[in-house]
Amino acid sequence: MTQAVDHQISCVAADWRAPMHWVAVATPSDTLDLAFVTRAIRANVAGTIKVDLYTGGSVTMNFAAGETRSVRATRVYAAGTTATGIEVMA
Template identity: 40%
Template sequence: MAALTPAPAPRLRFADPRCPAMMEIQMTDHFAHCVPGLESPASHLEEVIPSDTANLSNVSRALNVAISGAVRITTCGGDIATVTIAAGTAFPVRACRVWATGTTATGIVAMF
């Protein structure tokens, strides 16, 4: 029986904004073949501007804040509540809106 050889992991290309020439960095993504689940780390980040009228462009997996405080959210299940989020932590919540009214935390980032 012949041994199976795993397929090579896909190579990703990223432009490095710290490099004046915008040279590309190549790296291997060993997890590209995995199906992400809700327990998987976030693949995307988006700055959140709290709004009483607009939803987030994507439902979050978690929220992170730069300055601790209250964050009023609507979950993807339709619940509205105010939660306290400590700076620098990933607060797991599937939020579809971050309200301006009732939110005191700043530097909010949605992770999805």
């Protein structure tokens, strides 16, 4: 992550229909959580993205190039992630 946004961590109940107000390039890590809980994830280059979900557990998703999905995630893993140019939004 390029910059932490403290208020995002406690603001997990934001209306999912509201526009995104924070976008950052994700650096996948097997040990570090994101600086905020995401509302969406975008893969600029196709591949898989493995994440920890806000509600618990983890999932590996297949993304097409340029695809954006609504996902409440707390971590983007390096292992299990092949997509690149990953952006996380809140």
